[in-house]
Amino acid sequence: MVTSLGHVGIICEDFLKMRDFYTRVIGLTVTDEDPDRGSCFLSADPENEHHELALGEVRGPDHPAGPRPKTQGVGQISFIVESLDALKDFYQRLLKEGSRIDNVVTHGISCSVYFFDPEDNRIELYYKTGYIVKQGFSRPIDLEKQSNEELLAFSKSFEASQGPFQGAKLPVGSA
Numbered sequence: 001m002v003t004s005l006g007h008v009g010i011i012c013e014d015f016l017k018m019r020d021f022y023t024r025v026i027g028l029t030v031t032d033e034d035p036d037r038g039s040c041f042l043s044a045d046p047e048n049e050h051h052e053l054a055l056g057e058v059r060g061p062d063h064p065a066g067p068r069p070k071t072q073g074v075g076q077i078s079f080i081v082e083s084l085d086a087l088k089d090f091y092q093r094l095l096k097e098g099s100r101i102d103n104v105v106t107h108g109i110s111c112s113v114y115f116f117d118p119e120d121n122r123i124e125l126y127y128k129t130g131y132i133v134k135q136g137f138s139r140p141i142d143l144e145k146q147s148n149e150e151l152l153a154f155s156k157s158f159e160a161s162q163g164p165f166q167g168a169k170l171p172v173g174s175a
Contacts (some may be wrong), residue, residue, distance in 0.1 A: 007052045010121060011071045015040070015057035017118050025097050026079065026090075026125075028053060037065065044079065053077070071121070076114070078124040084148045087111060087127045091143045106141050108133025108158040111151055113143070133158045134166050 012018040019040050022028045028042035031050050038057025043049050059068040081087050091113050094101060102114035102122060112126040129152060137158065141151055 007054055008074070008077050009054040009056060009071070010074070010077070010119075011056045011058055011068055012119055013058050013070055014119065015055060018055055021097075021118050022053060022055070025093060025099075038068075052079075070119075074121060076122040076124050078126060081125055081127050084111060084127050084151060087113060087125060088143045090125050103138075104141055104143055105138040106151065106155040106158075107135060107138050108155050108162060109135065111141060111143075111155060112138075129155045131156050131159050132164050134163045137162050 010018070015038055019030070019033075022042055023030060028044055029046050031041050031043050031046050033040040038059065040055040041051035042053045042055065043051045056068055058070050059065065061067045081090060091101075091104065094113065094115050100116045102116065104113050106112070106129075107126075108129070108131050110126040110128050112124050114122060114124050117123050133155075139154070139158070141154065143151075146154070
């Protein structure tokens with residue numbers, strides 16, 4: 001039985017630039033790395049989880065360890081932040097860094113910033129609100145103009161209008 005998602009791996013064209021971004025901008029800690037293999041393991045909470053993100057360097061077909069193509073097709077990688085203030089701080093850091101912001105929304109259950117890392121992987125930073133709102137839902141928010149209280153009240157307002165979680169609608173195991 002699967003108990004949780006362990007980690008996500010990204011194979012990078014510019015390994016050092018990606019390592020810099022995830023340590024300096026996002027604030028992850030390098031727990032292990034092997035520069036000769038072009039691999040780096042990063043954690044938001046090294047005391048409890050060795051790594052949530054693994055970075056690997058692209059390798060061509062002539063590499064002694066074999067080819068390793070760039071990651072393709074990942075919809076997004078999401079990281080939880082501890083507070084709305086932390087989300088706002090990250091948003092400002094991303095703007096200062098010149099990161100391309102995709103959107104800033106509430107899903108009711110969370111307030112989220114979607115952006116692209118240096119190799120155009122879509123990343124989400126989000127704060128869990130604790131509210132119960134059926135998903136597939138989002139509304140724009142303004143982290144610069146709305147107070148934390150306004151953001152939480154706006155997010156909570158969708159509990160009544162959007163309804164609770166719905167669970168599976170299609171039979172599980174049928175393809």
